[in-house]
Amino acid sequence: MKKINTLWLIPARGGSKGIPGKNVKPFCGRPLVCRATDQAIACAMPEDDIFVSTDSKEIKEAAESCGISIPFFRPDDLATDTASSYSVIMHALKEFEKRGKQFSRVVLLQPTSPLRTIEDIRGATDLWNSEIDMVVSVCEAQTNPYYNAFETDANGFLHISKGEGKYTRRQDAPKVWEYNGAVYVMTVDSLKNGPMGSFTKIIPFPMPSSRSADLDTPEDWLIAETIYKRTHDISSGNT
Numbered sequence: 001m002k003k004i005n006t007l008w009l010i011p012a013r014g015g016s017k018g019i020p021g022k023n024v025k026p027f028c029g030r031p032l033v034c035r036a037t038d039q040a041i042a043c044a045m046p047e048d049d050i051f052v053s054t055d056s057k058e059i060k061e062a063a064e065s066c067g068i069s070i071p072f073f074r075p076d077d078l079a080t081d082t083a084s085s086y087s088v089i090m091h092a093l094k095e096f097e098k099r100g101k102q103f104s105r106v107v108l109l110q111p112t113s114p115l116r117t118i119e120d121i122r123g124a125t126d127l128w129n130s131e132i133d134m135v136v137s138v139c140e141a142q143t144n145p146y147y148n149a150f151e152t153d154a155n156g157f158l159h160i161s162k163g164e165g166k167y168t169r170r171q172d173a174p175k176v177w178e179y180n181g182a183v184y185v186m187t188v189d190s191l192k193n194g195p196m197g198s199f200t201k202i203i204p205f206p207m208p209s210s211r212s213a214d215l216d217t218p219e220d221w222l223i224a225e226t227i228y229k230r231t232h233d234i235s236s237g238n239t
Helices: 032-043 057-064 085-098 118-127 188-193 218-231
Strands: 006-011 049-053 105-108 134-140 150-152 158-160 177-187 202-206
Touching: 006 032, 006 085, 032 049, 032 057, 032 118, 049 057, 049 085, 085 105, 085 188, 105 188, 118 134, 118 177, 118 202, 177 188, 177 202
Parallel strands: 006 049, 006 105, 134 202
Antiparallel strands: 105 177, 134 177, 150 158
């Protein structure tokens, strides 16, 4: 059996506008980036590498306080609002290759998914194999194109986005999924052939909407902290 070498990649740039200082801001008492780093440490094998891709000295210091080493920074041109996740991933892979490290897969854990659990991560990684492009965490989409998503026709009239509009109950319509941003398990060979949008062999890992929060605004943060406090024993340090 071919050995699987994994790069656990946590993207955490310093210039957050929606929630200033987001990645080092304490979420239920623990810096946001540290929550993702803790989870990577809990799931990684000894031969794996854990890397926080950042342009920020403060984020680097916070992540390294968890017990990992960050050997290089993300360049400024990859720390803007317009920089793609793909370019950040490829930068990390190329820098590690310069240091003699080759990987079979990349597990991307965004700090902005603080309700993600270790079980979610392990569940997604267990579905991965080298013959596919990616395993990605999903949740059921709030809007279903067979049931309650509509488009306008040439005359400006609304019609159902997909199908014939015959479903009268949401539960009867085919399920549709949306990426929730929590876990991406990507095959390195596939990444070298093109960005995630070009992938065709993608396996979903369903997660409930209750664990699918993506922190973008102060309101998102407040809601997620409330959910976390209700579902976790904060004093135990569980993540």
